[in-house]
Amino acid sequence: MPTAAHAQARIAEAVSFNIPAQPLRSAINAFTRATGWEVGFTSQAVEGKRSSAIGGMLPPGQALQALLADTGLHAAISGPSTAAIVDPSAQSDADVETNGVVMLDTISVEGEAINNWDAPPPYAGGQVATGAKLGMLGNISVMDAPFNVTSYTAKLIQEQQAVTVADVVANDPSVRVYTNGLASSAGVGDSFFIRGFSVGNYSILLDGYGGIASNRIIPVETMESVEVLKGPNALLNGYTQYGSIGGSINVVPKRATDDPITQFTASYISDSNFGAHIDYGRRFGANKEWGVRVNGVFRDGDTAIDGQSARLGVGTIALDYRGEDLRASLDAGYIDQKTIAPTGSAGFGFASGMPIPPAPDLSKQIYQDWEYAEAKSVYALGKFEYDLNSSWTVYGGAGFNHYNQDILSTDIYVTDVAGNAIATAYYSPIQGDSASAQAGIRGEFETGVIGHKVNLNTSYLFQTMNQQSNYYGFYSFDTNIYDAPTILRPSTAGFSDNPPKYWDINAPAVTIADTMSFFDDRILFTAGARYQQIKVDVFNPDGSISQGYDEQAVTPAFGIVVKPIENISVYANYIEGLQQGPVAWPGTANAGEVFPPMLTEQMEVGIKYDFGTFTVTASVFEITKPNSIITTNAAGESIFSVNGEQRNRGVEFNMFGEVRKGLRLLGGVAYTQGTLTQTDNGLYDGNTAVGVPAWQGNIGIEWDPAFVEGLTLSGRVIATSSQYVDQANTQKLPSWTRFDLGAQYKTQALGNPLVLRAAVENVADTNYWAAVSDGWVTMGTPRTFKLSATMDF
Template identity: 75%
Template sequence: MKSRLAEPQPSTRNLFAFLTATVSVLVLVPTDARVAFAQERTAAVGYSIPAGPLPQALNRFADVSGLQLVYDAGATRTLRTAGFNGKGPASSVLATLLSGTGLTWRFTSTDTVTITSPAALSGSLPADGSTVLETITIQGEGINNWNAPPEYAGGQVATGAKLGILGNTSIMDTPFNVTSYTSKTIKDQQAVTVADVVANDPSVRVYTNGLGSSAGVGDSFVVRGFSVGNYSVLIDGFGGIAPDRIIPVETMESVEILKGPNALLNGYTQYGSLGGSINVIPKRATDEPVTSVTTTYASDSQFGTHLDYGRRFGNDKEWGIRANGIFRDGNTSLDGQSARLGVGTVALDYRGDDFRASLDAGQIDQKTDVPTGSAGFGFASGIAIPKVPDLSKQIYQDWEYAGTKSDYVLGKFEYDLNPSWTIYGGAGYRRYDQEALSSDIYVTDTAGNATATAYYSPIQEDAFSAQAGIRGEFDTGSISHKVNLNTSYLFQTMNQESNYYGFYSFSTNIYNAPTISRPSTAGFSSNPPKYWDINAPAITLADTMSFFDDRVLFTAGARYQQIKVDVFDPDGSLSQGYDKSALTPAFGVVVKPIENLSLYANYIEGLQRGPVAWAGTSNAGEIFPPIMTEQMEAGIKYDFGTFTATASVFQITKPGSILTTDSSGASVFSVNGEQRNRGVELNVFGEVTANLRVLGGVAYTQGTLTKTDDGLYNGNSAVGVPRWQGNIGIEWDPQAIEGLTLSGRIIATGSQYVDQANTQKLPGWTRFDIGAQYKTSTFGNPLTLRASVENVTNKNYWAGVSDGWVTMGTPRTFKISATVDF
């Protein structure tokens, strides 16, 4: 879609600003004359712009009228409008929208309107008699490929997302189901990691939480019934370089969730993004200075501080710096458990007229004492799933711990060869050192008796990721094209000592755990040998074609991906490996039969490294070749102006893993059969009224095993795929108390099977969260107070299943914070 917004060139910017300010104070010119001037250039069309925030109303006006709007974003941020419904010339509609705001407007060309405030020109003049003007910025629904997409009405989600090879794309223009949660949502919900943010999405469930679990993958999720690990989270579109275990979202501008396989868009990711992908966008310096201090408290006794600083420099504010520092430490709401988190990030950027560049760097230091197990709980075959233990009660031993140190850096650039073509590129590096002494628990009866297997796990990894490409726009007759040719490369090397797994076992009980002496790790090295190298180069070509004045958008593309894996024995010799390649095509179409309505469909594939045979099987450690998924999806999206609803149906098929027993009675892990997930999703977000916002939806997923070995489990429900999942969050601003916001959220999950034979099942669960926010001031500085309670009823529940291992939910947790902006 061609942008409806234009920015003055640098050589004329001062002149443009001067002319804008001059004409804005010509209040002696009769309004009728200005209207007549506008009516000569616009025809009466229909508008449906609800009452609400003025910026969103102006965005809608620009979209319908096709006009370009130039105005000061800061001057409109807090203003509201009565809206407009009906037909009329653009001039009359705009006059109605601006009524009572104190702003004036004028056509400065046949398709450009300048909006300004006469008050902006008041005040004393400099000694030389010149006029000092406010910075003028361009606002509207146009989305570029560099900045994060703007907020949608209500501010909880963005109007678009960065879709890998497709770049920044409006929600209404993408043939996929995507939601981008904003920094406002992150702050208001006091989110710490990605796991806290995805709790808003009905298609996503958290399997392990990196702050509380010793799982090597840290935060791990299930999207549309398939696993998505923290290692697969992208940073600003780059895979393989995300911090280990957790990503501190307080340093991020947004968290984007794309549902479904996405090989074309994002390429290969190490631990799988077959059900979807998660992309985090780092904070950047804004035009307005940022200096904020946040103090936090979370039960049981965890305190923290977050410093956020941002500035822009230069004649045109072309240079920017954004720095964040976070420290948290103390006991969590689980007895005996404590967690420490230290974060430091810096983001530098340059935004010129033709050249833009950024550099992001960060360090995360995290440690948890008495974490929950890596895999959680396994259950002996044939026993009924026992009652979940008290979530706040200590089950693991005092000597258990898990910690990691991660460093990452990412540099990016893009250069406009001309108005239609841009070259871009970037490279990133990540290093982490992880160490854990922890245990997994295998429950043997309904009384909770179990065997705990301790392991010592030092892991070190280095990763390098790079991209380069060219994108451009051109027309062939009446068809417009947006093409992107991209090359990428991902290298990962991991050091890991597999011999330290299961070095010690002891008896325990999940309801009354005994105290066990710390096992000796004497002789174990914290510098493990090389375990594997992964090389993954790729080349991608995609084209989005526009027909009938952007009413039909058709995207087609393909990625050629190579994955080369070498696995080493402890002595450094090559143990096993493979060198495979795959061509993963994708197709998507968006049809807009009427304004604000989008119908879409897609076919896309997913690709990930093959699974590793589980510990305890006769072929433990065997690495299988890459696996692929296929998705077909169709959906509908309707934007009501300040409120959007989407619905989709999908089918994803994936090769399945299975455990069988050989003639000697040993368990054998293999990739055999297929898992087919079919589902329906409904999502809603935005402002229902001026003081009521809603965020959430419902997901129904039917996971079915097909083509299993000898048809053994054909037709059974897939492991860890609940039929029903629902989330609904509401924010309400009581008009009686200015500055107060009340919130509530319900998260519900249906029952799910633990084993492929469908003999063991976890019951469904529902969790309630509540919160409050109050905005005031202290010593002339804005002050925001926030308080929330997660799992209000202290519900005990089994959270989820992955590969037959079960994890628990989180106990009732109180959170309090205070943010001062200077």
Template identity: 40%
Template sequence: MPLTPLLRPLSTPLLLLALGLPTLACADATARRSFDVPAGSLAGALTRFAGQAGVSLSVDPALVSGRSSAGLQGEYGVEEGFQALLRGSGLQLLPAGQGGYTLVPQAQPVEGAHELPSTTINGEGFGPASDAYAGGQVARRGNQGLLGERDFMETPFNMTSLTSEALQNQQARTLADAVANDPSVRTTNPSAGRFEQFSVRGFSLYNSDVAYGGLYGVLPTYSIDMEMVERVDILKGPGALLNGLAPNGSIGGGVNIEPKRAGDTPLTEFTALYASAGQAGGHVDIGRRFGEDQRFGLRLNAVRQSGDTEWDHQSLDREATVLGFDVRGERARLSLDVGHQERDVDAPMERVGLAANVKVPKAKDVHHNFAQPWSYSRAKDTFGALRGEYDISDSLMLYGAFGARKGDYDFLRHNVLVNNNSGRFTVSPRAFQREEDVRTATVGARSWFNTGPVGHTLNLSLNRFELTFDNSGARYANGVSNLFEPVALPSPGTPTAPDDPTHTETVLSSLALADTLSFADDTVLLTLGARLQRVEVDSSTDGIPDQAYDERATSPAMGLVWRTTEQLSLYMNYMEGLTQGQTAPETAENSGEVFAPFRSKQLEVGAKYDMGRFSTTLSLFRIERPMYYTDAAGYLRDDGEQRNQGLELNLFGEPLDGVRVLGGAMFLDATQVRTVGGVNDGKRPVGAPIVNANLGLEWDIPAVQGLTLSARMIHTSSQYLDTANTQKLDAWQRYDLGARYAMKLGGKDVTLRASVENVLDKAYWASANVPEGTATGMTMSTPRTWLVSATVGF
């Protein structure tokens, strides 16, 4: 964290920015260290950089008046960083005594003025910068809500931030493809199903809990396309302090998505897309900056892909358009993102549930899509987010954001609950219509100042999330089918019974205060904070009020980072959170019932080692929260407590020239406690494998310039489907292979990509859904899938 300057006007027309402490004035100008200076006025950027560097800077205010800076993030020497901030300003640096500098116009030939080597700055103003770590697959910094964006070495959490470059090279289509890189995250719903859902550290994560630049509930509810994404931040552990209450909890961790911004270099790209079985389409990406000092930016991303999938009688049609606009002013930054996404799936694959005492079927015996051909999923989302920052002074910034989404969903589906060892299940068609309206906002202030030898970054944040949704539907006559030999039944006719319409209004509001204290030249960073939270839920069925909650709680949080060396950071955190209770899904007999809010707790310690080109994070964690399960009668219940503790190892970087690594492992010790009558005490929870492991490799072939080969292995150990631990899924491995070739063709940049997922075409049960999910059951693996794309830059 920066040691914020003390501003002292002198009797001369010079403004002395006395930054840092006298004991830090002799900072080594050549030593490299991590800096995080946001875009804004040049005076503010220089002030913050000098404060973080522990040097003083004297400058005539007239020289910097009216000038702006793109800021910088990453590792720099003192003089190297100053030169980066001054690029294009017409100013140059002049030493002014030990640990001090001044600025002069470049037009003045001054003896001793520094002509420093050129430095490339990737900052893009308000929004994420392309400060990729070695190898380009992971960004150095990620979004941490009210704490701002931080370098991963100065973060008291386990966080991995995937870049748009990595997503494009892996041909990621949705968020499920992106999070497949992280060993602590697993997808718990079938590919090309009605929706995507995930498990982080053994706890559910819903798309509604995926933040969009720190705002919950703005992104599409059921699936999120990756073409709109600049960066995916995967944060492990509860994040209530950072972004407020997540709509569905995010107990094991959360995901934040940063939108794309126009860079300083004009961009026009078209990517042709193809996936095996006939899904063809294209993606357009256009970015431009214009105006004085390129202050205004526009970024357009549009994608359309449709066709048959690997499963019989299944087709998928997805399209999305997102337009981003941003302004970089001297003291103000503003951005606006507006998007629309549609996703239509015919015969979406369903999870497979098992009745009590039924043996787990062999996945290799499932050869066909067991969803009825007439089933479908239709989802439309229109969303937007407005964000702004304003520098009141060089040590005080105000910020705010507002987001909204309108969602319309239409489903015709059926459960797959196998009731005997021969694979028989009853087809119970149900139609659902759902409308969602989300409004969310955050306002806050961030201030930098010193108290004696201690630096402070004080954050104040107020968050509010409002969700209104209406459910309606109908049931149809039952039929019978089989998991191994599906029976195509007639399309449903006249409904046998309508479902009672439900209406739910949820308001999540909170106020947070946090202070990050920096000691000993920023080598020790201590974050202390608390969030006052309120959960209000009103639910009614067929117009009759039946549930209401209004709960309040104060959740403390603490994070500590000790940078023992420039390469090694030790950290710890303790987090508490109040979370809205689970809502019984449409598949439950008590559909629509909203459970009371609950508390969760996490304690985590870890170490991060950055070797410059290769980095590793080792974490030990413990998370506690209440449990949910679906009983034999089909009712969602709450019972007991789930305790997940484990060890995580994350790896990323480019340890050798042309060789990139991305992966790690999670070892999970999960248990049930305080269950009714102690029946399941000591047993493993549903969907909690002992070991998850990922290893992704890329190799640039030296003999063929532009050619890269890639491979990835994903492993998940065995896991239980039921709380009694009588139904167990086998361990599985998936292997992916790929290649890409970058070249010049007709004077244009062209990149060809081809990959195959599940290259061995192995069938397996990929996950057992955690019990609080919207439909309990097993997730079928996706068959071998070919992905081909060609990107042309104009």
């Protein structure tokens, strides 16, 4: 038994804390994760109460009392790592013995649970959160999730001066950016590879709902977190238009906090792109039950690419209500974005068999001044959940998105190693609407010694798109990627900016899942299945249906987490993915043909270790999916088809958190072996899949030097190995490495907190080919300087 002196030493030993104000129950859970303490409390005592924020190095006992500062509750510390939350006003004299020990009613000890409404609190260091929203399973802590998931916080977004999701996921070794919606004319905007498979911006979820997030880009300055779930996830998130095979991305909007927020940020991005961001939040009511959070962003000016300029205007509002039994929210936003002389939507194609020439100067203008990509989007999402009792909750929500984009741009096909090329112009007006709705019930009960957390969910996603598909290739001209000529703007006279309907998509689903717990939650087993229907109608310009399909699929999932000892989780999963089939590329003889939905499978095992303020994870996975291919028929025509299979096997190592006070690490290494199998007549069997680098590595470091109070220095290395451009494996992009540096200084100005930030991306100004998809290659990021100043009022 520990001596009294030893117990006091344990209680007094300082720990690093970074716990924001939040519902008291989740704050206590964050405290237990940071300290390893056991904290008991009754549900009645903490219901409806909010914690105070705590940060820095504090003894756990003192930190726990600070969390309770404004709650009227008290922490009764009964041992070196145990305490109970009590309400002094509810204690009678008979409850207190003569030795001063508080006698408690029935106590609940909760350590790992995360509520399903608020965003999970930050982990030590503040760059990532302690958990994430896993679709219909709700918020789950990293250590309880049978998947590899990382949630990047608003703190990281602000400190790295991120603008879109592409800037945030650049921190993840399992993710690579294919196109950046702020610089590219890609209709899908931001697009990525997760575990070697393509994920488009259309498939990004907004607070767990598909089809609601703005098209092309999502401004992350208005978001509380960006969550990256690796691997297929049909059970968790259902059908998404262009994703859910390699993984999914969910963005969580900012909401009002207990503390008032009035913040202004002025920013600069080279060459001369200036911006302003206003963030305002307040809570109202006797118990601060009503909240409003407003964000406004405007950027405009030239980018680091010669001749290119980018404009971005954003306005969002988040309203929420949190009562004893009812919680509700409404998020709405408007995004207006335009880029002049954007990089091409498909980047660069290369003549078959030719060596890939060196990447051009990334800061040099290759595209014409008359090229542009413009998009406007408006969205709204309303959600609620209501507690029927302490064990059962009903929930639901609905939202919509309307977008209108207009693109005049070129794709460039390189014909020789000297960089000579043919540019093909296209005009692409696109309009679309989508609506998404969910309803469900979740609850907890026990059958003998087995605990159950069940969720029954029904959802519906509707999408319609109007697109003019016959304006591709209306004009071509010769160019050179190293010395592009200036070409007069081609005439678009007679082209309509009111495109006809292209397709309708209806995707209803019903899902059920049960997470069973054994041996005091040391074993968690999740099993579930989703019934998904996908009905697609593709229209001719006259409104008649040209093609379509109505398919159904049942996608199961199984996951298990075993905690053999404290702070270690061993997990495994089997899960399937489901997405809309591909559309034959422009330029092929069957361009526009829509293929049926594609089903994928993943098997994964992994281990996670939480050191208290620093976590490491390792995983091994295999994902298989049908593969698309372009072949040449007897008439010499290019034909797009779905043929064969792509199998990605990989190993991932991730780390995040605070190694010691003032030193934070974020990143990891991913090894992926992408292999083609079952190809037509075995032609490419065993070849490496297009666009799947064997190695990807990210290491980010932040250091707070003790000799300058308020200063933080940061650095990041992003490295990617070579990748093949064609399925025959005759063309290959070389490996590339990018270095980023940054600094942050916290001070005071006019009596207000002021934070100054500076960063340089691609410090060495390295020219590199970034990624490849279906034979089209995109460029990397030129050296870019970022400056910002943030003041709180």
